[in-house]
Amino acid sequence: xxxxKKPENEVDAAKKKFSRRHxxxxxxxxxxxxxxxxxxxxxAAPATVSYPTSKGYLVYDSKKCAGCTTCMLSCSLTHYxxxxxxxxxxQIMQDSFGKFPDDVVMAPCRQCVTPPCVINCPVEAAxxxxxxxxIRRINEEKCIGCKTCLSMCPQQPHRTVWNxxxxxxxxxxxxxDTPYWSEEGGVNGKQACVESCPMKAIKLVxxxxxxxxxxxxxxxxxxDYWYNLGLVENSTHVPPRYAMSQRKPKTSKPKPKPKAKE
Amino acid sequence: xxxxxxxxxxxxxxxxxxxxxxPTEKYEAFGGGHxxxxxxxxxLVGDQLPFEAFDPRNLIIMMxxxxxxxxxxxxxxCEVQSLSPGLYPEEWFGHSNFGGRFTxxxxxxxxxxxxxxxxxxxxxxINIVDDKVTIEDANGVWGxxxxxxxxxxxxxxxPSLKYGEWAELANSCYTTQIPAxxxxxxxxxxxxxxxxxxxxxxxxxxxxxxxxVFGSKNLKAISAIGSGSVPIADPKALxxxxxxxxxFQWDVDNPHEGQxxxxxxxxxxxxxxxxxxxxxxxxxxxxxxxxxxxxxxxxCRMRLASADSNExxxxxxxxxxxxxxxxxxxxGGDSSMxxxxxxxxxxQANDLMQKYGLGHWQLMATRGYIDFLIREGxxxxxxxxxxxxxxxxxxxxxxxxxxxxxxxEGAFGxxxxxxxxxxxxxxxxxxxxxxxxxxxxxxxxxxxHYSSQVEVEWGFGSLLGxxxxxxxxxxxxxxxxxxQSGDPYLTAEEASDLYRQAMxxxxxxxxxxxxxxxxxxVYSDSKVKQVAWVKHYxxxxxxxxxxxxxxxxxxxxxxxxxRRGPTPNAEPKFWNAITGNNKTFADYMEIGHxxxxxxxxxxxxxxxxxxxxxxxxxxYDQPSRGGGxxxxxxxxxxxxxxxxxxxLDRDKVEDFKTRFYKFEGYNPENGYPTRATLxxxxxxxxxxxxxxxxxxx
Numbered sequence: 001x002x003x004x005k006k007p008e009n010e011v012d013a014a015k016k017k018f019s020r021r022h023x024x025x026x027x028x029x030x031x032x033x034x035x036x037x038x039x040x041x042x043x044a045a046p047a048t049v050s051y052p053t054s055k056g057y058l059v060y061d062s063k064k065c066a067g068c069t070t071c072m073l074s075c076s077l078t079h080y081x082x083x084x085x086x087x088x089x090x091q092i093m094q095d096s097f098g099k100f101p102d103d104v105v106m107a108p109c110r111q112c113v114t115p116p117c118v119i120n121c122p123v124e125a126a127x128x129x130x131x132x133x134x135i136r137r138i139n140e141e142k143c144i145g146c147k148t149c150l151s152m153c154p155q156q157p158h159r160t161v162w163n164x165x166x167x168x169x170x171x172x173x174x175x176x177d178t179p180y181w182s183e184e185g186g187v188n189g190k191q192a193c194v195e196s197c198p199m200k201a202i203k204l205v206x207x208x209x210x211x212x213x214x215x216x217x218x219x220x221x222x223x224d225y226w227y228n229l230g231l232v233e234n235s236t237h238v239p240p241r242y243a244m245s246q247r248k249p250k251t252s253k254p255k256p257k258p259k260a261k262e
Numbered sequence: 263x264x265x266x267x268x269x270x271x272x273x274x275x276x277x278x279x280x281x282x283x284x285p286t287e288k289y290e291a292f293g294g295g296h297x298x299x300x301x302x303x304x305x306l307v308g309d310q311l312p313f314e315a316f317d318p319r320n321l322i323i324m325m326x327x328x329x330x331x332x333x334x335x336x337x338x339x340c341e342v343q344s345l346s347p348g349l350y351p352e353e354w355f356g357h358s359n360f361g362g363r364f365t366x367x368x369x370x371x372x373x374x375x376x377x378x379x380x381x382x383x384x385x386x387x388i389n390i391v392d393d394k395v396t397i398e399d400a401n402g403v404w405g406x407x408x409x410x411x412x413x414x415x416x417x418x419x420x421p422s423l424k425y426g427e428w429a430e431l432a433n434s435c436y437t438t439q440i441p442a443x444x445x446x447x448x449x450x451x452x453x454x455x456x457x458x459x460x461x462x463x464x465x466x467x468x469x470x471x472x473x474x475v476f477g478s479k480n481l482k483a484i485s486a487i488g489s490g491s492v493p494i495a496d497p498k499a500l501x502x503x504x505x506x507x508x509x510f511q512w513d514v515d516n517p518h519e520g521q522x523x524x525x526x527x528x529x530x531x532x533x534x535x536x537x538x539x540x541x542x543x544x545x546x547x548x549x550x551x552x553x554x555x556x557x558x559x560x561x562c563r564m565r566l567a568s569a570d571s572n573e574x575x576x577x578x579x580x581x582x583x584x585x586x587x588x589x590x591x592x593x594g595g596d597s598s599m600x601x602x603x604x605x606x607x608x609x610q611a612n613d614l615m616q617k618y619g620l621g622h623w624q625l626m627a628t629r630g631y632i633d634f635l636i637r638e639g640x641x642x643x644x645x646x647x648x649x650x651x652x653x654x655x656x657x658x659x660x661x662x663x664x665x666x667x668x669x670x671e672g673a674f675g676x677x678x679x680x681x682x683x684x685x686x687x688x689x690x691x692x693x694x695x696x697x698x699x700x701x702x703x704x705x706x707x708x709x710x711h712y713s714s715q716v717e718v719e720w721g722f723g724s725l726l727g728x729x730x731x732x733x734x735x736x737x738x739x740x741x742x743x744x745x746q747s748g749d750p751y752l753t754a755e756e757a758s759d760l761y762r763q764a765m766x767x768x769x770x771x772x773x774x775x776x777x778x779x780x781x782x783x784v785y786s787d788s789k790v791k792q793v794a795w796v797k798h799y800x801x802x803x804x805x806x807x808x809x810x811x812x813x814x815x816x817x818x819x820x821x822x823x824x825r826r827g828p829t830p831n832a833e834p835k836f837w838n839a840i841t842g843n844n845k846t847f848a849d850y851m852e853i854g855h856x857x858x859x860x861x862x863x864x865x866x867x868x869x870x871x872x873x874x875x876x877x878x879x880x881x882y883d884q885p886s887r888g889g890g891x892x893x894x895x896x897x898x899x900x901x902x903x904x905x906x907x908x909x910l911d912r913d914k915v916e917d918f919k920t921r922f923y924k925f926e927g928y929n930p931e932n933g934y935p936t937r938a939t940l941x942x943x944x945x946x947x948x949x950x951x952x953x954x955x956x957x958x959x
Binding site for chain 1 (some may be wrong): 272299330331333335350355362366370409412414425426427428433434435436437438462463489490491492493494497498500501502504505508511515517520524534535536537542543545546547548549550551552553554555556557558559560561564565566567568569572573
């Protein structure tokens, strides 16, 4: 398995220390909670262990997403060679009858600063891949299928994904291990979801996003070309094309833009 | 490894409540979707034809394709096939399709399609959760509008479902998706001939009246949700194909010539997101997102902050026009109404149509004919049939109209629920009103869409089919609307040459899209080839492949420097990667020819003859009202021209038909497929049935 390796010592130490503890998190801030009183939220424990932060993160624009699920199908295709929404490590949910913007929820892995999936895995199948930009990963060969990482992920829906075919857990590896894709993935490579999204609503960034709720991850990736389609965020917004049409200016001359073709 | 298919088709008999499977492999030679649907229909009931659409023997077939559930751009529509209560004069074996997520979920559940036969004693719905299929009691759902019914059924399928969370389907199989439900509304329950099938708030199978077939079977809905996989023969090639295809998409961040193609006139045809919903186009804009069907890179729909007209496009968002206008006929009402209010009322009136489950395209002709009959004093106050409707162009008008038709309320409701063609027949006015053009039902009871005299591939393609062609992307959007924009990005000569190159296997013919009246124009052998190409493309790529008629074919595009579209390279590139086949575009088009021939055989068993394949008189006797401009050779030069004033010549149309029948392998005397043609396509059984019925060509 490319990039697969044992977690480094400090993670081992952390796991020994916290292996019997459950973690809840809100907006990426992890709070230790004793398993025996897991229904009661305790105050944040002093951080005694730090984890190397990931050098890559998927940010997204849930107002730009059209819900086509191409990203999900790209994910399952490149990782497993099939197209299957349930196996996708990025989940897009939509309610056709819902109101914008709540009609779509985008749910990629946050590559948590303090990753509950890694900390709580009883067999160290979930690990921080220090040789590959500290991506939080799951070694499916080591996974025993206990689903602890599913229940420990503080996000809704949980970003660790159950593979019902293998009976193992999985999670986003930023396309580090994509046997069915000819591109290189990882923090310096390409991601199938990013590349295939027709709305360019997913992007890889290197800087740690803000950790409050989803603010740092669910960002604005739109520009005036988007707004000019009439797709505004609030009703007081008058995109340039609509403002222009109200003034009835002359049509600008077309300027061909060179575009790469295969 | 073979990919694309799940390997089994679900067969549900509502009369005896039996559930069984049909192996897909038996029908793979027909591709998928429409091809398999036609073959299954013929095998199961072909030798019993003719019988009526509301006969329990009729089948309603909902087919996915090898593309469904994959990210093939612009695919995944559900092909619905059945005898059609909405078509005329016979209830032809017809087809209609709808977008959304239904076929994707059907495939993930492990099914390539659903075949429903018989009729339930009491209202039911079919519940598909992976490989578990049950027939459920529709108590409490029957009588609901299409929106409420879908949401209620979703709750019944997964009681623990919480939007935005994982739900366990069975045996540790999880999904975050909401069940995909297709249903009829009250218009279908009451067996109107305008009843549509609805999926989501705005995806309609609008033509043919299939909602009424659901109603006749006491079938309210089919729900599908799955956690399985669509197998892919060559995953790497498929991923490469998908990324290769990006060059043909509208670049949302920096579109090719973005300023130019954002202008009005290009909204529908540029491939830009959200252009299909035309009811939210004036300031103040309602906040919205572009919404896509499964796997579509365009996202022509919208979902609004107000949640009205969600996922409705074109006529589905604009048929019921409040407060003036009348883009799709009608109009009236308070024209001083502010734009924002007019837009909102219009969206909500159209939503009402969707909730009743009325098919917008047939409703349009019906509503127009009602107006005509009132104007002529044939129906109205004091007459046997009195619509008694509020003022036209108001919300109250549409509410009353939709309710009366859907519930068959009173004499008017019973009358209008039969749809325009049979309304005219009941009044003894069909010949008079259709031939005069007062009621423009140009082909098989469906309304004239674009000028049959000018955009002839649409007219001929419909006449030689069973309903309105509805294939916008052949020439209508790319050519008609490009030229009408006033800023065409290709000259007529350039456009015709690019079309020629895309239209394999007829690429050597320079005049395939000559819409002039000269020797290479609308009656020529070049046009025979173009119409054949359209029918074969319609049957294989659109029908068997589940393509969207608003996306495919793409012979040209504004999104590339050289204006070349992905047709004919993309189609086999994706199909072969998914299925593992190694066929050419031309090979697949020949399967389209085979499917068209099978459909034609079924129509022949229902009574089709070349003598029936004639336009109403007005197409021959009255000048075209014009419209967009099409490429034509006039005085030896390619130009764009509207063909204004043109009427078709009867003798030349008949001569065209004779050559078309011969070209396709049918007997020109009657239009029946010949034994040689059928056996050459591996359909000896079809030839035998035709012969037994005295209808072999």
